[in-house]
Amino acid sequence: MSAQDFRHPLKRARGLGSAQSGLGYWWSQRVTAAVLVVLGLWFVAMVLSLLHIDFATARAMVAKPWNALFLILFVVTAFWHVTLGLHVVIEDYVHTRWREVVLRMVVTFLAVLGALAGVLAVLRIVLRA
Numbered sequence: 001m002s003a004q005d006f007r008h009p010l011k012r013a014r015g016l017g018s019a020q021s022g023l024g025y026w027w028s029q030r031v032t033a034a035v036l037v038v039l040g041l042w043f044v045a046m047v048l049s050l051l052h053i054d055f056a057t058a059r060a061m062v063a064k065p066w067n068a069l070f071l072i073l074f075v076v077t078a079f080w081h082v083t084l085g086l087h088v089v090i091e092d093y094v095h096t097r098w099r100e101v102v103l104r105m106v107v108t109f110l111a112v113l114g115a116l117a118g119v120l121a122v123l124r125i126v127l128r129a
Contacts, residue, residue, distance in 0.1 A: 025084055032081035039074040046071075059125060068126045075118035083111040 046067065050058045061067060086107045094100040 025088060029081065029084050029088075032077050032084065035077050036074070036081055039070060039077060042070055043074055059128075062122070063126045063128075065126075068122050071122050072119050075122070076115050079111045079115040079118070083107055 046061075050061065053061075062071065087104055090100055090103045090107065094103060
């Protein structure tokens, strides 16, 4: 027993303590945030370049392979980042287990639905251009 072990003796005896699973969420959030900074700067630059052009030219620009790929990466990464963040918020502030499970399932479902809608929208532009 170390001097820094602040758990109650009963918790120590039952093996209750940190599950050591928080690092994965923390690391994923930081990586997706860094990727979103780079993709966000690209996205803002692209949107600003589309401001004063006609619809057909804007559609052709989005349909370029690199732009479409970056747009799909932006959408998927954004929804993944939001899902990770909301799961942590739900874990921290919802204390009823069944509500936590239901809310996490709803958040995941809506994030997958939103990401699929975004990817399909980009693919539709690419395949029709």
